[in-house]
Amino acid sequence: MEQxxxxxxxDWAENHHDIALVDVDGHVITKRRxxxxxxxxxxxxxLIALHGGDPDSTPIAIETDKNLFVVALAAAGFxxxxxNPRALARYRERHGQAGGKSDPADAIALAHVLRTDxxxxxxxxxxxxxxxxxxxxxxxxxxxIWALHQTVSRLRSVLLxxxxxxxxxxxxxxxxxxxxxxxxxxxxxxxxxxxxxRIEAIFHRxxxxxxxxxVMQVRTDLKASTxxxxxxxxxxxxxxxxxxxKIVEAMRDAVEELERALTTALAPHPLTPILxxxxxxxxxxxxxxxxxxxxDPERFTTAAxxxxxxxxAPVTRASGRSHYVKARKVRNKxxxxxxxxxxxxxxxxxxxxxxxxxxxxxxxxxHNAALRNLANKLLGDLWWCLRNGELWNEEAAWPHxxxxxLPTAA
Numbered sequence: 302m303e304q305x306x307x308x309x310x311x312d313w314a315e316n317h318h319d320i321a322l323v324d325v326d327g328h329v330i331t332k333r334r335x336x337x338x339x340x341x342x343x344x345x346x347x348l349i350a351l352h353g354g355d356p357d358s359t360p361i362a363i364e365t366d367k368n369l370f371v372v373a374l375a376a377a378g379f380x381x382x383x384x385n386p387r388a389l390a391r392y393r394e395r396h397g398q399a400g401g402k403s404d405p406a407d408a409i410a411l412a413h414v415l416r417t418d419x420x421x422x423x424x425x426x427x428x429x430x431x432x433x434x435x436x437x438x439x440x441x442x443x444x445x446i447w448a449l450h451q452t453v454s455r456l457r458s459v460l461l462x463x464x465x466x467x468x469x470x471x472x473x474x475x476x477x478x479x480x481x482x483x484x485x486x487x488x489x490x491x492x493x494x495x496x497x498x499r500i501e502a503i504f505h506r507x508x509x510x511x512x513x514x515x516v517m518q519v520r521t522d523l524k525a526s527t528x529x530x531x532x533x534x535x536x537x538x539x540x541x542x543x544x545x546x547k548i549v550e551a552m553r554d555a556v557e558e559l560e561r562a563l564t565t566a567l568a569p570h571p572l573t574p575i576l577x578x579x580x581x582x583x584x585x586x587x588x589x590x591x592x593x594x595x596x597d598p599e600r601f602t603t604a605a606x607x608x609x610x611x612x613x614a615p616v617t618r619a620s621g622r623s624h625y626v627k628a629r630k631v632r633n634k635x636x637x638x639x640x641x642x643x644x645x646x647x648x649x650x651x652x653x654x655x656x657x658x659x660x661x662x663x664x665x666x667x668h669n670a671a672l673r674n675l676a677n678k679l680l681g682d683l684w685w686c687l688r689n690g691e692l693w694n695e696e697a698a699w700p701h702x703x704x705x706x707l708p709t710a711a
Contacts, residue, residue: 306358308419309349310411312404313337313368320345321408322352322359323416332405342373356380362411364389366425381425384414387631426597435566439592442559442585443635449475449552456545463530463538464489470522477507482519484546488539490532492523563588572596575686578693579679580654581646586639590683593636598688604681612637613677628673641669644676653699654679 305325312319316337322330330352335341349359356378363371366383374381393402393410414422428436453474460467460474466489471479481503486492500516509515530538564584567573576587594600594607601607608614612632618625647654654675661671682698685691 305360305419306354307349307352308412308415309354309359309361310408310414311345311361311363311370312407312411313363313365313370314404317341318345318370319404319408320348321405321412322348322354323409323412325416327413327416329409329412332408334405337370342370345370346377360415360419360424362415362422364411371425375425375427382415382419382422383425384411384422385631389414423600426595426600428595428597431566431570432591432596435563435570435588436592436595438559438563438566439585439588440635442556442563443589445552445556445559449549449556452545452548452552456542456549459538459541459545463535464492464542466492466523466525466527469525470519478504478509480546480549481507482523483542486523487542487546488535489523489527489529490535491539495520495523560585567591570596572687575690575692576683579643579647579683579686580650580693580695581643581648583646586643586646589635589639590643593633593639594687601684604684607684608677608680610636611640611676611680613640613673613680628670640676640680641672644672644679647675647679651695651699653695653702656702657699 307322307324307330310321310323314337317334318337318341319332319334321332324330331348333344333348335344349355360380360382361374362382362384364384364386365371366381371381371383389407389410392414393407396406396410396413457468457474467479467483468474471482473479474483482492482495482500485499485503486495497516497520500519501511501513504516505511529535567584567588570591572591573587576582576590577584582590594610601610605614609629610633612629612634614629615626616629618627644654644658648658649655657678658671658675661674662668666674679698682693686693
């Protein structure tokens with residue numbers, strides 16, 4: 302790499318970006334506001350070139366990794382450093398304690414971050430387009446699921462206002478049988494008119510097995526005597542329920558479509574066999590993990606770095622006579638969530654993982670702490686597999702686990 306000529310800070314916004322160039326001695330070379338479009342990007346490149354900079358000697362700091370400027374700068378060969386806004390807030394305090402803040406000043410502060418501490422920050426990983434495609438699909442798949450859960454919660458809240466029988470009949474409103482029955486009977490009056498034959502036909506349409514006891518239980522719950530709203534209010538709330546059910550159905554379709562696209566994109570990626578060889582990692586979890594760690598082999602050079610990024614590794618706070626270990630709060634929450642569910646799934650897929658979890662529980666860890674400790678162990682082993690291009694090996698992952706001997710033939 303050529304000698305550092307200058308550093309660039311970009312404070313981004315929706316319609317414009319503030320740019321600042323700072324030389325190696327800390328002097329502001331120039332600052333300017335450019336539009337957040339192709340013309341603004343060309344203006345930024347011209348500004349860097351005008352002052353003797355180029356992609357090899359001008360690192361760029363910005364508070365995001367999703368902006369189109371970031372994509373274009375990386376494609377142009379620049380080293381882009383996404384800086385956490387919390388970190389920038391601390392750097393800002395180095396230049397003044399009055400609490401003042403402005404976009405041009407933040408751009409200058411970002412440039413100073415790389416001038417003084419470039420070696421302490423991670424550059425944007427060099428992920429392949431395949432990994433970025435999986436990341437886009439995996440994140441939106443997860444967002445769609447969260448949105449679906451929120452809509453179902455809204456539906457439950459509305460039902461509690463006037464139709465509690467429906468919640469008694471279907472405690473889990475995400476089941477297709479529940480939404481199908483509510484679509485046919487969105488009000489208490491309509492629910493009381495449902496016959497056993499109609500309920501059975503609806504169940505059959507959504508793929509539920511023929512269960513006369515279940516049909517009778519649902520019919521009994523819907524016909525149960527309860528407090529009622531006025532007819533006009535029930536009709537209005539029934540319209541709300543019908544609308545929410547249509548939204549739920551559309552969201553289900555979107556989740557299924559995203560999952561199909563996600564698994565299709567995941568299948569040909571070279572890291573997929575390694576990820577899915579680990580016990581408890583299916584297609585969706587493999588995609589979520591790959592989406593967050595990427596496929597840049599130089600991004601995580603140690604297992605500790607990956608564990609810290611995921612938040613499975615604890616942090617120690619020691620000052621004077623105070624010394625305690627706690628869960629890491631600053632982390633990639635999506636990766637941490639994926640590792641949590643991976644550890645949970647591994648309890649039934651790997652006897653050694655289950656034994657490790659049981660030991661942590663016996664030592665006094667609560668459920669989530671034990672899962673986090675297990676995830677920390679699993680993630681370190683996965684890092685080794687990805688680093689060396691090897692499939693998961695239970696014997697190597699748990700060398701000291703006492704396995705039951707195989708039964709002898711009679």
